[in-house]
Amino acid sequence: MEKKFGYVIKVDGREVWHGLNPKQKFNEIKSQNIGKQVSIAWKTKEDVLVCQA
Amino acid sequence: MSSIEFPYTTEKSRIFGNVKRPRMSISVFSKLDDNWVMIDDVLADTGADLTVLPRFIGELLIEDITTGEYTEIKGVVPASVLIAFIHLDMRVKIDEKEFRQPIAIADSNNVPSIFGRANGLDLFDANFLGGEKLTLSGDD
Numbered sequence: 001m002e003k004k005f006g007y008v009i010k011v012d013g014r015e016v017w018h019g020l021n022p023k024q025k026f027n028e029i030k031s032q033n034i035g036k037q038v039s040i041a042w043k044t045k046e047d048v049l050v051c052q053a
Numbered sequence: 054m055s056s057i058e059f060p061y062t063t064e065k066s067r068i069f070g071n072v073k074r075p076r077m078s079i080s081v082f083s084k085l086d087d088n089w090v091m092i093d094d095v096l097a098d099t100g101a102d103l104t105v106l107p108r109f110i111g112e113l114l115i116e117d118i119t120t121g122e123y124t125e126i127k128g129v130v131p132a133s134v135l136i137a138f139i140h141l142d143m144r145v146k147i148d149e150k151e152f153r154q155p156i157a158i159a160d161s162n163n164v165p166s167i168f169g170r171a172n173g174l175d176l177f178d179a180n181f182l183g184g185e186k187l188t189l190s191g192d193d
Contacts, residue, residue, distance in 0.1 A: 005162065005163050007107075007109060007110070010093060020162070021109060022109055022110075022113075023109055023112055023113060026090075026113055027086070027113075037091065038091065039078065039091035039092065039093045040090065040091070040092055040093070040110060040113070041092065041093040041094040041095075041166070042094065042107050042110065042162075042164070042165055042166050043094070044165065
Protein backbone atom coordinates (compact mmCIF):
# COMPACT_ATOMS: atom_id res chain seq x y z
CA MET A 1 0.00 0.00 0.00
CA GLU A 2 1.30 3.43 -0.94
CA LYS A 3 2.27 5.54 2.03
CA LYS A 4 0.52 8.90 2.20
CA PHE A 5 3.40 10.56 3.96
CA GLY A 6 7.14 10.78 3.64
CA TYR A 7 10.18 12.97 3.93
CA VAL A 8 11.88 15.37 1.56
CA ILE A 9 15.46 16.60 1.62
CA LYS A 10 16.27 19.99 0.14
CA VAL A 11 19.56 21.63 -0.84
CA ASP A 12 19.40 25.44 -0.82
CA GLY A 13 15.61 25.13 -0.85
CA ARG A 14 15.44 22.79 -3.85
CA GLU A 15 14.03 19.30 -3.30
CA VAL A 16 16.64 16.69 -4.20
CA TRP A 17 15.20 13.56 -2.59
CA HIS A 18 11.95 12.20 -1.26
CA GLY A 19 11.18 8.89 0.35
CA LEU A 20 10.34 7.09 3.54
CA ASN A 21 13.71 6.60 5.23
CA PRO A 22 15.81 9.76 5.17
CA LYS A 23 18.42 8.86 7.76
CA GLN A 24 21.21 7.56 5.56
CA LYS A 25 20.31 9.84 2.64
CA PHE A 26 20.37 13.01 4.74
CA ASN A 27 23.93 12.46 5.89
CA GLU A 28 25.02 11.41 2.40
CA ILE A 29 23.49 14.49 0.77
CA LYS A 30 24.88 16.73 3.50
CA SER A 31 28.40 15.44 2.99
CA GLN A 32 28.06 16.00 -0.77
CA ASN A 33 26.92 19.58 -0.30
CA ILE A 34 29.36 21.18 2.11
CA GLY A 35 28.66 24.89 2.47
CA LYS A 36 25.12 24.58 1.17
CA GLN A 37 21.94 24.64 3.22
CA VAL A 38 20.63 21.09 3.55
CA SER A 39 17.24 20.68 5.21
CA ILE A 40 14.65 18.01 5.83
CA ALA A 41 10.87 18.15 5.98
CA TRP A 42 7.95 15.83 6.61
CA LYS A 43 5.23 15.85 3.97
CA THR A 44 1.82 14.31 3.53
CA LYS A 45 0.02 13.65 0.27
CA GLU A 46 -3.35 13.77 1.94
CA ASP A 47 -5.48 16.88 1.44
CA VAL A 48 -6.62 16.76 5.03
CA LEU A 49 -7.35 19.48 7.49
CA VAL A 50 -4.83 19.59 10.31
CA CYS A 51 -6.01 19.79 13.92
CA GLN A 52 -3.36 18.86 16.44
CA ALA A 53 -3.03 19.32 20.13
CA MET B 54 14.14 43.28 19.58
CA SER B 55 14.49 41.30 16.39
CA SER B 56 11.77 39.85 14.22
CA ILE B 57 11.63 36.77 12.01
CA GLU B 58 9.05 36.38 9.26
CA PHE B 59 7.63 33.22 7.73
CA PRO B 60 5.14 33.59 4.85
CA TYR B 61 2.21 31.17 5.02
CA THR B 62 2.35 28.28 2.59
CA THR B 63 -0.61 27.41 0.39
CA GLU B 64 -1.56 23.73 0.48
CA LYS B 65 -4.36 21.65 -0.99
CA SER B 66 -7.52 20.94 0.96
CA ARG B 67 -10.42 18.73 -0.10
CA ILE B 68 -12.87 21.07 1.58
CA PHE B 69 -11.46 24.53 0.90
CA GLY B 70 -9.55 23.84 -2.29
CA ASN B 71 -6.52 25.54 -0.81
CA VAL B 72 -5.62 26.26 2.77
CA LYS B 73 -2.84 28.52 4.02
CA ARG B 74 -0.70 27.33 6.91
CA PRO B 75 1.92 29.03 9.07
CA ARG B 76 4.98 26.91 8.47
CA MET B 77 8.45 27.76 9.64
CA SER B 78 12.01 26.49 9.60
CA ILE B 79 13.86 25.56 12.76
CA SER B 80 17.28 24.07 13.38
CA VAL B 81 17.84 21.48 16.08
CA PHE B 82 21.28 20.48 17.30
CA SER B 83 22.11 16.86 16.57
CA LYS B 84 23.91 15.06 19.34
CA LEU B 85 24.73 12.39 16.79
CA ASP B 86 26.91 14.34 14.40
CA ASP B 87 27.52 17.40 16.55
CA ASN B 88 25.89 19.72 14.05
CA TRP B 89 22.66 21.57 13.33
CA VAL B 90 19.87 19.93 11.38
CA MET B 91 17.53 22.33 9.60
CA ILE B 92 13.89 21.24 9.57
CA ASP B 93 11.53 22.92 7.09
CA ASP B 94 7.74 23.12 6.93
CA VAL B 95 7.26 22.94 10.69
CA LEU B 96 3.71 23.94 11.57
CA ALA B 97 3.52 26.81 14.07
CA ASP B 98 0.72 25.55 16.32
CA THR B 99 -0.52 27.57 19.27
CA GLY B 100 -2.76 24.61 20.17
CA ALA B 101 0.20 22.30 20.70
CA ASP B 102 1.61 22.18 24.22
CA LEU B 103 5.04 21.27 22.93
CA THR B 104 7.10 20.73 19.81
CA VAL B 105 6.72 17.34 18.14
CA LEU B 106 8.91 15.77 15.48
CA PRO B 107 8.37 12.55 13.53
CA ARG B 108 10.53 9.58 14.37
CA PHE B 109 13.05 9.60 11.55
CA ILE B 110 13.81 13.30 12.00
CA GLY B 111 14.27 12.59 15.70
CA GLU B 112 16.68 9.82 14.85
CA LEU B 113 18.86 12.33 13.00
CA LEU B 114 19.18 14.17 16.31
CA ILE B 115 19.45 11.46 18.97
CA GLU B 116 20.82 7.95 18.76
CA ASP B 117 18.08 6.34 20.85
CA ILE B 118 14.87 8.36 20.95
CA THR B 119 13.43 6.09 23.66
CA THR B 120 15.87 7.59 26.18
CA GLY B 121 13.41 10.49 26.51
CA GLU B 122 10.47 10.53 28.88
CA TYR B 123 7.66 8.28 27.67
CA THR B 124 4.45 10.18 27.06
CA GLU B 125 1.11 9.76 25.37
CA ILE B 126 -0.06 12.76 23.38
CA LYS B 127 -3.71 13.25 22.63
CA GLY B 128 -5.21 15.44 19.95
CA VAL B 129 -8.71 16.21 18.80
CA VAL B 130 -9.28 12.72 17.41
CA PRO B 131 -11.14 10.61 20.00
CA ALA B 132 -9.35 7.50 21.23
CA SER B 133 -6.24 8.38 19.25
CA VAL B 134 -3.01 8.49 21.23
CA LEU B 135 0.46 9.25 19.92
CA ILE B 136 3.32 7.65 21.80
CA ALA B 137 6.33 9.94 22.02
CA PHE B 138 9.49 10.46 24.03
CA ILE B 139 10.16 13.91 25.43
CA HIS B 140 13.73 15.16 25.38
CA LEU B 141 13.81 18.07 27.76
CA ASP B 142 16.85 20.08 26.84
CA MET B 143 17.20 20.20 23.08
CA ARG B 144 19.12 23.07 21.50
CA VAL B 145 16.96 24.87 18.95
CA LYS B 146 17.74 27.78 16.69
CA ILE B 147 15.42 30.02 14.69
CA ASP B 148 17.40 32.33 12.49
CA GLU B 149 20.17 33.40 14.90
CA LYS B 150 18.15 33.07 18.12
CA GLU B 151 19.17 29.97 20.06
CA PHE B 152 17.27 28.49 22.99
CA ARG B 153 16.57 25.19 24.68
CA GLN B 154 13.22 23.51 24.58
CA PRO B 155 11.55 20.17 25.25
CA ILE B 156 10.87 18.21 22.08
CA ALA B 157 8.62 15.17 21.83
CA ILE B 158 9.94 12.70 19.31
CA ALA B 159 7.10 10.55 18.06
CA ASP B 160 7.28 6.79 17.89
CA SER B 161 5.75 7.15 14.44
CA ASN B 162 6.58 8.55 11.05
CA ASN B 163 2.99 9.50 10.31
CA VAL B 164 3.21 12.72 12.31
CA PRO B 165 3.82 16.26 11.08
CA SER B 166 6.55 18.44 12.49
CA ILE B 167 4.94 20.88 14.91
CA PHE B 168 6.39 23.87 16.76
CA GLY B 169 4.43 24.24 19.99
CA ARG B 170 4.25 26.60 22.93
CA ALA B 171 6.45 25.18 25.70
CA ASN B 172 9.67 27.17 25.56
CA GLY B 173 8.93 27.61 21.87
CA LEU B 174 6.19 29.95 20.65
CA ASP B 175 5.88 31.22 24.22
CA LEU B 176 9.38 32.68 23.98
CA PHE B 177 8.24 35.08 21.29
CA ASP B 178 5.60 37.64 20.51
CA ALA B 179 3.96 35.53 17.82
CA ASN B 180 1.70 37.27 15.34
CA PHE B 181 -0.32 35.49 12.71
CA LEU B 182 -0.85 38.41 10.39
CA GLY B 183 -3.93 38.36 8.22
CA GLY B 184 -3.50 34.74 7.28
CA GLU B 185 -0.47 35.76 5.24
CA LYS B 186 2.59 35.56 7.44
CA LEU B 187 3.85 34.60 10.86
CA THR B 188 6.19 36.96 12.64
CA LEU B 189 8.15 35.98 15.71
CA SER B 190 9.58 38.85 17.72
CA GLY B 191 11.79 38.53 20.74
CA ASP B 192 14.74 39.84 22.63
CA ASP B 193 18.08 39.36 20.94
